[in-house]
Amino acid sequence: MDTIFAQATAMGRAGVSVVRISGPSAYATCLRMVGTLPQPRTTALRMVKDRDGGFIDQALVIWFKGPESFTGEDVVEFHLHGSIAIMRRVLEELGLFDGVRLANPGEFTRRALENGRLDLVQVEGLADLIEAETEAQRKQALRVLSGALGTKVEGWRRSLVRAAALLEATIDFADEDVPVDVSDEVRSLLFSVDADLKMEIDGTKAAEQIRAGFEVAIVGAPNVGKSTLLNRLAGREAAITSSTAGTTRDVIEVRMDLGGLPVTLLDTAGIRESTDEIEVLGVQLALRRATNADLRVFLLDQDDKPPLAPLVDDIVLRAKSDVTGKSYPAISGKTGAGIENLLLDIQRSLSKLAAGAGLATHARHANAMMLARNGLLAAQSMLNAGPDHYDIVSAELRIGIHALEVLVGRIDAENLLDEIFASFCLGK
Template sequence: MDTIFAQATVMGRAGVAVVRVSGPAAFEVGRSLAGSLPAPRQSAVRSLRDAEGALLDRALVLCFEGPHSFTGEDVVEFHLHGSIAVLRAVLRYIGEFPECRLAEPGEFSRRALENGRMDLVQIEGLGDLIEAETEAQRKQAMRGLSGKLTERVEQWRSDLIRAASLLTVTIDFADEDVPVDVSPEVAQLLNGVLKSVDEELAGVNAAERIRSGFEVAIIGPANAGKSTLLNALAGRDAAITSEVAGTTRDVIEVRMDLGGLPVTFLDTAGLRETEDSIEKIGVQRAVERSSAADLRIFLSEEGEDLIVAPEPGDIHLKPKADMRKDKAGAVSGKTGEGVSQLIGDIQSILSVRVQDAGLATQERHRIALLHARESLISAIAMASAGPDQYDFAAEELRLVIQALESLIGRVGVENFLDEIFANFCIGK
């Protein structure tokens, strides 16, 4: 197997730049550069020199002996001064070793998976942690990385294997009297797993929303102050505002951290009939994006008919509170009146929607759980039909276990791996 290397920190000038080397020649490369290596899992400062003995840098060096490393292989890390020139010199030197090559995106993590250091759900959690922008995303990613979903799957698997073994005993001794009726325990085990799987499935949508973020659309008639409100929420001039109706032609997006939740606010074109071909496209996009949004803020007068109808849970406010005597139920992006209350209302609504978020966070997880559930329901029906159906029930349980093992990456996930690791940086 090749020895791989890459910069593990962000490109460009920095206080520190880390170069990681993993594979059978990692220690050889490390000794060639540093002269000697510290004991595994300890650090030491070394002078790094090229083949002619020229000093490249003074660096902190760490090494990890496989399989007790991130990748499960021998690993050496060089913590360099964050100079672009130093980094290039060290990478150039390592690349001259015939057994070394530059790592592909996510290849260090892929080797961790292949060497049993992490399962696929943990790898996905690691990817989510790297991409996390908000506190809610960080916490959710850490649950995946720490193996919480894997622990739950292992418990399901244990219960399913127990149920299958009970059914198999009955099948093997079909011509003899089995002293104990196994059907009550089998039913209890299978129904318990089904209940837990259903609970996990119910939380997938909320978990996906934490991972990808919510969209909140600000909609209303032309010149209702939507862009001004967006600017107030963003704390900057994200959208052009004017007294001329129809100024906003396209959907303007502003991504924010709202109470730890990732939220993208959408400023949309004013909803009105128009003969302007460009504005008409903007209105159509406004309808499409607002219809797909997780939450809509309507800025309009009471009883005003709009192309988009409010849905349960949407927020309705009167526009331009600064120009009203009765400011109840109104908001103004110009003066900030009602903006804090609006932010609090949005946070409350979205927080309720994610409170039941499960450990399964991705579409791949949902599909695997649905496949497991389908076979599990069949197994329950067959097991309840009596001993004549136990062999079919046992086969369905094998399919349930297979679906769950695909969830954590033990079987049948080869088609997903390239896509998953393509989203990682090269040094990870």
């Protein structure tokens, strides 16, 4: 296997830049560049030199002896001064060694998976952590990266393997001293796993919303102040405002961090009857996006009714409190009156949606768990038919076990890996 290297920090000038080297030749390669390496998992200041002995830079050097490293291989890191010229020179020098090459995107993490340092769910959690923009996303990604879901999956797998073993022992040794009726223990095991699976599947939608972000649509008639409200919430001129009704035709999106939750605010076209072809398309798009949004904020003139039936947690506001003099839920995007109350209401509604988040954060996780649960439900149904059908029950359990093993990447994961690791940078 090749030894790989890459810059592990962002490109460009910085206080410190890190180069990571991993593989069977990592120790020997770095030894030639710095003379002596420190003891594993300790740092030392070393002079980094090229193959001719020319001085490149002074760096902190750390050696992680495999398998106690991120990749499970020998890993060495150079913490260099953050000069573009220094980084380029060190990378060029590393590339001159035999069997040493620049890493592909995500290759360090892929080796961690292949060497059993991470499971596939943890890899996805690491990708989510790198992409995290808000506190809720960071906390959720860390839970996944910690291996909590993988631990749960392994527990479910052990229970299903135990249930299948009981059934197969009954089938294989029916004439020997083995209990014939194992249905009670098997039923108990399946019931427990099924309950856990259902809970995790139910929590996947909320977890995905935290990972991808919640959508909040501002909905109302033309010229009611939706774009002004969006600009006030965004703290900048994100949308054009005008006294002319129908200025907004497309959906304008603004991304923001609201109480640690990732939120995309949608300013939609004013909803009204129109003969203008472009405005009709804008209204149709507004209705579609509002219907699919996680939360709707209806901004209405005093006598208006919502163009869509509000759901339980939707927020209904009265516009232009600077003109009417009314208090919240009347609001003014122009003066900012009621904005703090609105933000609190949005946070409260979205926090309720986020409260049910489980450990599974991707549609892939939910699909694998649903497949496993389908096997369990079929097994439970056939279990009631008696010992003559235990072979079918056992086969259904194997389907469930297979789905769980796919979930954590034990088997049949190769077709997923290129797509997953492509999202990583070179040094990860």
